[in-house]
Amino acid sequence: MVETQEEENVYNWDVMEIGHTATPLTVEVTKERIANYAKSVRDDNPIFFDEAAAKAAGFDGIVAPPTMLYVYSPMRRAEIMNGLGYVSPEQSKEARSTPFAGTEVMFQGVPVLAGDTITSQPAVDRKWESSSGNRFVSFRIIATNQRGEKVVEYLYNVIWEYAQGQKSRNG
């Protein structure tokens, strides 16, 4: 239970600890999911749709677009917070956003192919305050395939809170 009728328990800067994590998530990467992702980001590279084209490019089958990592190994910040008994700022009654600030991706040389099963786990990696007073949080996500090979590791940075005077109510 993450909330009572009188008061909700919103995850905040003070309770946030490095290493807070969610349960692992396993996602099957299918041809259909790869095609849907590629269409969504409007990338028509045939190696994402056509087996022959993927093989001609040196892969064993249809390959997932590199940045599909955000779909098959998502950051899942809300699940981290919910698992600890809190609601996320976005889920709270006085909802506010924690906008994307940037990402750092470290590919591991292991392509993700149609038919692979990817398991990932996110964790709070770092929190810091800029000189202007804005607060940032970095989540680290590590993803492995069904053979236990790490396929990608990435950081997903958000603006947790703007300094006073720099945001509107929901900012």
Place this chain on the structure above:
Amino acid sequence: MAIQAATASYVSIQVGDELPSIQKTETQETIDDYTRLIVNREAPAIGTNLHTDQRFADAGIFAGTVNYGVVTCSFMMELLQKAFPTPNLLRSTLDMRALEPIRSGDTVTFTGKVLEKREEGGQHLVDVEVTGTNQLGQSVAAGRASVPF
């Protein structure tokens, strides 16, 4: 001439070389389309967000809906794939920062340039910068990739 993935090699690439450019236009429909890829898993969190919840987004810091930052990252990767072989990119690193929101109706041109060639840990690396610029001339995203050869 811009670097092409089919012919790119560590020897052929020179500092200052440009990457092919691409243009991407976001609409509320394309933003909603991406949401459908993830909504099944995070429905509670997706309910209130800067991407599809117009009223919430209008009252927020960007005063309107914006695209997903990770989609902007995917545009940068698509640009890199035009310049470098995908197997090389699957061993690369990419560090990307969001600078300005990309809104429905925005058209962003992504360009890139080779900054440096170097050797590290027995690998040849090509460092490139990638920039996204909207129709108003504003830089909306900046990235730096290191591609091994």
